[in-house]
Amino acid sequence: MAEPMGFFTDTTVCIGCKACEVACKSWNQISSTNGGQNVLSGDSYDNTRKLDGEHWRHVKFIEQFSEDRVSESRWLMMSDVCKHCVQAGCLEVCPTGAIIRTEFDTVVIQQDACIGCRACLPACPFGVIDINPVTHTAQKCTLCYDRMQVGMTPACAQACPTASIQFGPLVQLRKKAEDRVAQLHSQGKEEAYIYGDEAILGGLNSFYLLVDNPEVYGLPVAPKLPSRNLWRSSFAAAFGAAVLGLWGLVSLRTRKRGAKAEGPSSGDGGGDGGKKGAAP
Amino acid sequence: MRDVLFTAPAHWHWLIVVYFFFGGLSAGSYVLGALLHLFGGAQERPASRLGYLVSLPALLACPPLLIVDLDRPERFWHLFLWSQRPGVMFKWWSPMSIGSWALLLFGAFSFVSFVGALSADPWRPSWLPERLAVLGRGIWGKVLAAGGAGFAFFIAGYTGVLLSVTNRPLWAETPLLGLLFTASAMAASAALVGFVASRRGGAFVPALPWLSRMEHAAALLELLVLLLFLAWLGPAVAAWRGPYGVLLGMAVLLGLVAPLALTLVRARGHAARGRAARGEASGAARGEMSGEAPGGGHEVTALGVGLVLAGSLALRAAIVLASEALGHA
Numbered sequence: 108m109a110e111p112m113g114f115f116t117d118t119t120v121c122i123g124c125k126a127c128e129v130a131c132k133s134w135n136q137i138s139s140t141n142g143g144q145n146v147l148s149g150d151s152y153d154n155t156r157k158l159d160g161e162h163w164r165h166v167k168f169i170e171q172f173s174e175d176r177v178s179e180s181r182w183l184m185m186s187d188v189c190k191h192c193v194q195a196g197c198l199e200v201c202p203t204g205a206i207i208r209t210e211f212d213t214v215v216i217q218q219d220a221c222i223g224c225r226a227c228l229p230a231c232p233f234g235v236i237d238i239n240p241v242t243h244t245a246q247k248c249t250l251c252y253d254r255m256q257v258g259m260t261p262a263c264a265q266a267c268p269t270a271s272i273q274f275g276p277l278v279q280l281r282k283k284a285e286d287r288v289a290q291l292h293s294q295g296k297e298e299a300y301i302y303g304d305e306a307i308l309g310g311l312n313s314f315y316l317l318v319d320n321p322e323v324y325g326l327p328v329a330p331k332l333p334s335r336n337l338w339r340s341s342f343a344a345a346f347g348a349a350v351l352g353l354w355g356l357v358s359l360r361t362r363k364r365g366a367k368a369e370g371p372s373s374g375d376g377g378g379d380g381g382k383k384g385a386a387p
Numbered sequence: 388m389r390d391v392l393f394t395a396p397a398h399w400h401w402l403i404v405v406y407f408f409f410g411g412l413s414a415g416s417y418v419l420g421a422l423l424h425l426f427g428g429a430q431e432r433p434a435s436r437l438g439y440l441v442s443l444p445a446l447l448a449c450p451p452l453l454i455v456d457l458d459r460p461e462r463f464w465h466l467f468l469w470s471q472r473p474g475v476m477f478k479w480w481s482p483m484s485i486g487s488w489a490l491l492l493f494g495a496f497s498f499v500s501f502v503g504a505l506s507a508d509p510w511r512p513s514w515l516p517e518r519l520a521v522l523g524r525g526i527w528g529k530v531l532a533a534g535g536a537g538f539a540f541f542i543a544g545y546t547g548v549l550l551s552v553t554n555r556p557l558w559a560e561t562p563l564l565g566l567l568f569t570a571s572a573m574a575a576s577a578a579l580v581g582f583v584a585s586r587r588g589g590a591f592v593p594a595l596p597w598l599s600r601m602e603h604a605a606a607l608l609e610l611l612v613l614l615l616f617l618a619w620l621g622p623a624v625a626a627w628r629g630p631y632g633v634l635l636g637m638a639v640l641l642g643l644v645a646p647l648a649l650t651l652v653r654a655r656g657h658a659a660r661g662r663a664a665r666g667e668a669s670g671a672a673r674g675e676m677s678g679e680a681p682g683g684g685h686e687v688t689a690l691g692v693g694l695v696l697a698g699s700l701a702l703r704a705a706i707v708l709a710s711e712a713l714g715h716a
Contacts, residue, residue, distance in 0.1 A: 223458025344544030344565025
């Protein structure tokens, strides 16, 4: 197996140019018409709005302005992408084996195998995956699997003009990220931290340097695997089946015995009347 | 903000809701048939066969609904076979994978039981050989019933587990959905089988009191689980403020409160009539002749079954659609 590869996205140097979005769409030949809807958001420079089947990179614009727009005013920009989780929820629930882990430890949806059942959409803790309206299959970032196989850098990282998106072997990226956080801390930016270390889903192979709470960036604080619910939910269902099955068994048995022992003149209300009537 | 609100909806809408509904009916009817078959007396065998007769038609609605809901319906076989190499596709930890297989296998049980039941039924079509009734008889019939009931319970409950094994609001925030759907499926099926038995009368009548009690037991369990479910969710219940709350209200009123009230009223009326009729001549032994209801007040009317089925559908719609409407679109 090749070395685990990934993205380190340093949001502090993102300038919101969206070159990554364009490069991604261009290389991966994703429709630029947004499923026929060319809609402007009207309240933001962000007209992409979310990651989905035809947006595999999404530059988020977070505006933090106070009432007077002077005392507090900053833009947070973040180029969002599939996190290529080490423990991937989408891969777990995919019923066809269409979602695979590659030799680069990335997560890829094989387009010739996907049936569009959409099980992976709600399984992703980050809401990354959606159906591509052109191919009618689930799509998301592949970390440019085709480019990686021939030793090229993914399109977005290549196009990024500020090195906000960095690509490379995960070991090197983790080291770089650590150094960058230390550098920012030494400059007095104590709020800088890494989102996506081993504590989150075994590690996100695409991880971020953030300067505010995850929720501010639209990221869950403690993302979890869907399978955490598998056993407790199954046991609850099995419990219900056992209760109803046993109740059925016992009520049938006792009633039969009761009917035999008590004779034809009594029983539970009119029920016995009916039974007498139909007995051969 | 709850972590589940950063996730994307599955676009599972009415096709899936209707599948959950029919899947539950098919599974519940089979379980009722199997329980009557395995633990009931000889006088309940006709009603037991009725359970199997209801199960298969309800099940037949399911595969088309599921396949049409796929974005690439022509690839549905990827659920069972690897698409890129020979081999069987099965992931026990993926609810949709194990559910697909369970649906296929339950279909086999349901089909064989259906054929066995139809061959022994007065409605047997002339082209169906009567000797096929052996499929439902003897030890083979009991083994079939037991195995089929196991798969049926799985089908009734796995849909709720499938919703929970996600990261979506409401669904992933409780482990109770499988249990809730199981109880609801049993209640709705008992009402449906009871309705058909009431309509056909005669030999199908003896099982009516038990079916009625089964329906009430399942409805009671469903109500308890629903209350626990809402308590479990806490403030997240706000998701039902709006049209989906109306659906949830309908599920409770139509599916649980109204049928119970209807039964109470009828039981009272029946008891009063019973008191009046007591002491009269032996004509009462044959219910239909005395004008007395043959099922002893346990018949299910069209209104009764309609309410319960509408409630069962509304419950599934309320849970599926309310979550679908949340998070980033």
